[in-house]
Amino acid sequence: LKATMKAVQISAFARPKPGRDKWTSAACNIRDVLTVEENVALPTFKTGKKMMILRALTSAVDPGSWRMVNGSLDYMRHPKSFPYIPGHDVCGYVEKCDPDSGFKVGDLVVSTSTKEPLSLAMAEYAEVQANSSALVPDGVSPEEAVALASAGHHALGNVKAANIKEGDRVLVLGGGGGIGMLLLQLIKRAGASFI
Numbered sequence: 001l002k003a004t005m006k007a008v009q010i011s012a013f014a015r016p017k018p019g020r021d022k023w024t025s026a027a028c029n030i031r032d033v034l035t036v037e038e039n040v041a042l043p044t045f046k047t048g049k050k051m052m053i054l055r056a057l058t059s060a061v062d063p064g065s066w067r068m069v070n071g072s073l074d075y076m077r078h079p080k081s082f083p084y085i086p087g088h089d090v091c092g093y094v095e096k097c098d099p100d101s102g103f104k105v106g107d108l109v110v111s112t113s114t115k116e117p118l119s120l121a122m123a124e125y126a127e128v129q130a131n132s133s134a135l136v137p138d139g140v141s142p143e144e145a146v147a148l149a150s151a152g153h154h155a156l157g158n159v160k161a162a163n164i165k166e167g168d169r170v171l172v173l174g175g176g177g178g179i180g181m182l183l184l185q186l187i188k189r190a191g192a193s194f195i
Contacts, residue, residue: 007040007123009083013071030069040085043120043127045096050130052101054092054109057142059121062150062178064088087121088113090128091136091146101130108136110145112153151178159186166191 014030091110111128136145
């Protein structure tokens, strides 16, 4: 690996512009806090924790990523210091990995970070957790895989936690969003008779 990388960084939380009280991208000063930097330190690889370093091909921006930039989610782990690399969904090739990670160098992997450390996906290289990663299936592009990473992870986790069986009746509120549209398909596949 090289010594430094290119990465998107935030220098402070984006806040609403004067006279605006909403936390939307249009109302906040996002351009004032986001920059692309050329000489950012690479993530440090730690062995023994089922971690991997990916050479990123693409990353995705979802509502959680935006809330990380504007600091509006109290339950999210805010960066411990600035500047900070945002993002938690990334697709790329494994550059380094623990032997017990279940992956090998060169694998094309999609990952969504759900725990500390956040993967810091908007960079050339990202540190990710093996247990929040999956091989990209043949025929699926990196862009398609990363677009489904976070929503797919949460939808699948909810279906498994609900232990849906053949013939179950399931109510899904918000079935038109990213998680909801995948949840509907997974519930049907699990055998629910009425959704």
